[in-house]
Amino acid sequence: MTPLGFGAATLGGLFEPMTDEQAEEVLEAAWDAGIRYFDTAPHYGVGLSEERLGRFLAGKPREEFVLSTKVGRLLVPHDGPAREGVAGFYGAPNRDRVLDFSRDGVLRSLEESLKRLGLDRVDVLFIHDPDDHEEQALREAYPALARLREEGVVSSVGVGMNQTRIPARFVRETGIDCLLLAGRYTLLDARAGEELLPLCEERGVEVVGAGVFNSGLLAAPRPGATYDYVPAPDELVWRAKRIAEVCARHGVAPAAAAIAFTRSHPAVRTVLVGMRNPAEVRQNAAAAAATVPAELWAELSSEGLLP
Template identity: 60%
Template sequence: MSAGPVSAPGEVADITTLGRSGVPVTALSFGAAALGNLFAPVTDEAAAEAVHAAWDAGIRYFDTAPHYGLGLSERRLGDALRGRDRDTYTLSTKVGRLLVADGPRGGRDGGCTDGEGFAVPATHRRVWDFSGDGVRRSVEDSLQRLGLDRIDVVYLHDPDDHADQAFREGYPALERLRAEGTVRAIGAGMNQAAMLTRFIRDTDVDAVLCAGRYTLLDQRAGDELLPEATARGKSVVVGGVFNSGLLADPRPGATYDYAPASMDLLDRALRAKAVAERHGVPLRAAALRFPFGRTAVASVLVGARSAAEVADAAAMFATRTPARMWEELRGESVLGADVPVPVEVEQP
């Protein structure tokens, strides 16, 4: 089954809800991995400015995780949001990696010292734990780091190699937390589509977060995940729409899924850029709007480390993408002939 094209959101702040949970999310959402010093340091001031810029742009959905900078992202995001009315925004975090104090290892020179690509001192180690107790402890620890009174959405984070425990223990624990009212919506977040499809089919998740698998260059989530979500009334939050850089700035040496892009992928990205620019649309704008051709997509999650990056994302998202551009992308074989594309309402 394939979902047909739908009207794309008109504005960053357009609101929909995650599945049947009633939890609201904006069409454009803020991914806070960079606030954990992903690949390079970010100052406390720049992190706060990025969150405030997102707020000023109309973004009201913010996503983080303990994994991001060994808790630094959660602390910074909580600090930046603490003065806001808690009923006016949605916050998600993740479970599956507990942070265990390990003593300082590595330097404090801004290098990626934690072993996972985050420029933070390796004062803790990540311990995989999708047990029921581990899920509860992770949520409690996240609440302390955030300094907020609740978390709206909790995702099982990257359970790729821990499927048995995640389905047998972790997911039921999330169900109990939702039933108790501790969290309002539950799901899973991964860089693949197959296991997320299983979550949609076999559990009562409200939403899943799929990174890098529904983009102009990779539509694997369109095979089963997105049609299943549509059929079952579930939502999909799409992340990684730039495929780690190639669709933001296609050039030799650009990365795709955090590795150097192949010549074939670079060629497709350059063709997509040429088509978009012939229609006066930056490639980044086309990449941000593309997922909304699917009815199940509730929000596109974009990471940012500065106010300038937030402003760019908001401007790109607001850029209109004409139907003729999408037709030409199909004609250039960037997109398949049957891939749904956004249909935008013409402005009067």
């Protein structure tokens, strides 16, 4: 895995539609920047992200990239009028998401993802957001993933969520290899550092840190910015602005500090960032490569801004 990964929700039209040409352009820029880890899911644009990513990766040597996708949502055609903005995605195919964390649902989900991707395998398979299906995910979905890993169909299995309690159960009660954690170890919300990440470090579970900008606010702190996929509360906008001001005094981009903070925990293996165009790829690649001075962390701490 490269230290910076490509979060492919944008390819599915997250927040705004994206054309096939734009998708190809941003993926090519990511590849040119040295990014070799790509994460997608059926949820992202009801399959559109997987389809676009698969077409791009078809032209790349299979041994040169790492790919993860997810299970827990099956996609079915929708016969009514096309609907925009469902779950925050625009320009997506006319399909519905059906939650399914059963053994058969997991196997069917992977089979359909492989068809959309045009590949015969993925490297990492995550159980996606089983918030309201906790027991079924533990008792049915995980054993199905473990069997796929045993058979060599996938290399690593895990769970991907925006919370800490259920992932901690998976770490304690199953043999997952990795965890995709979105938005819970950032400069604005570091609750995962209290119990979950130390537990992962202890058990040897490697963490993919996602949502490092809390869906945009930390990268561009301004009114109207999003936090966890919805408009950010004024208090958090104010806090993010103060963090940006401290960063400016040290000549560090807020995005660089955000990425460095998440990646600083020893349990975190790589950081995923969503990107829409080549300019964002270049900005994020530069931010990921930047050196953040210790004085910046010290000032954030003294100002009460470091979690």
